[in-house]
Amino acid sequence: MTPNNDLQILSLISSSSTRDKGFRLLMEQYQQRIYGAIRKMVIIHEDADDVLQNTFIKAFKHIHKFNKQSTLFTWLYRIAINESLNFLEKKKRRFFVPLEDHDMAMMQYLDKSPLIDGDAIQKKLQKAILKLPEKQRLIFNMRYFEDLPYNQISEITETSVGALKASYHHAVKKIEEEIKLE
Amino acid sequence: MNQSQKHTIFKVPEGYFNELPEKILRKRKWKTRKAWIGRVAAAAILVIGMVFFLGENSLSTADYSANIEEEMELWISAGYWNEEDMLLLAENPDEILEIMLQEAWDYEDWYEEDLLYHNEIW
Structure with missing residues (x-):
């Protein structure tokens, strides 16, 4: 089901005279949540900024294909996930630099960047x-940070709820083990 | 893991979200313009190539087109030419302009495959 503000945004975008206003409203409505999701994946602000911009530009380009079967948030989130995973994949392949180098860069960013605000425990969790x-x-x-229900995660990732639950619990176990080790 | 760890540790520069919508809209317009310069340049290259081909059969169209394309790219990248200049070089500028205006919205579909909406994430 499409919420009322989504319908308002789509209505503005559908007319050439109000399209930019509609896009602006779309970004104002969702930019912070989508940025948050991307940032948690790519860690570095400048990378998250690039991925977020590409996410919205792709969304504008394909907005006429949005079928209103989901919310705009779910749809945008799906694009953001694809963009984030593609970004990380490109980093793996770039100039034969091993992935570990980029992982290391993200780890170091958590320790050194002024755009990271957490205490030692929070940084340990992120690592x-x-x-x-x-x-x-x-x-x-x-699931953990954004409290999205499993059925919404299922809609975004097109993965069964059972598989998501198994994946989440496995992740929690691994994180707890990792924290204990340090 | 407790609730306090859920608090986000990721900060953004001050005013980042206030400026972002305008920045993205500007980037989108710039991309539109860039795509159209490419399209008009391709049309102009074809027209000039044809003129040369008809004028002198001793050299191939491919050679002329390659040279002209290279030269045009230099002019564009140096900022001396823009899409209006390209239009002036085209044989049918009015038609191209009309198409540009009508299709501005869907411009990118012309050259980019739409993979996102047909592929699974996983």
Whole structure:
């Protein structure tokens, strides 16, 4: 079901005279939540900024294909996930630099960047999360930090609720073990 | 893991979200413009190539097109030419302009495959 403010945004976008206003409203409505999801995946603000911009530009381009079977948030979130995973995949392949180098860069960012505000325990948790496989990390973030219900995560990722629950519990176990080890 | 760890540790520069919508709209317009320069340049190259081909059969169209394309790219990247200049070089500028205006919204579908909506995430 599409919420009323989504319908208002879509109505503005459908007319060429109000399209920019509609896009602006769409971004104002969802930018912070979508940014949060992307940032937790790519960690570095500048990377999250790039991925977020590409997410919205792709959304604008394909908005006419939005079928209103889900909310705009779910649809945008799906694009953001794809963009984030593609971004991380590109980092793996870039100039034959091993993935570990980028992982290391993200770990160091957690320790050194002024755009990180957590205490030692929170940073330790983030570092443990970074050691999970990307898709498990994604599911963990959606469930733990964003409190998204399993059925919404299922809609976004097109994965069964059972598989999501198993993945989440496995991730929690691995994170707890990782934290104990340090 | 407790509730206090759920608090986000990720900060953004001050005013980041206030400026973002305008920044993205500007980027989208710039991308539209860039795509159209490419399209008009391709049309102009074709027209100029044809003129040369008809004028001199001793050299191939491909050679001329490659040279002209390279030269045009230099002019565009140096900022001396824009899409209006490209239109002036085209044989049918009015038609191209009309298409540009009508199709501005869906411009990118012309050259980019739509993979996102047909592929699974996993």
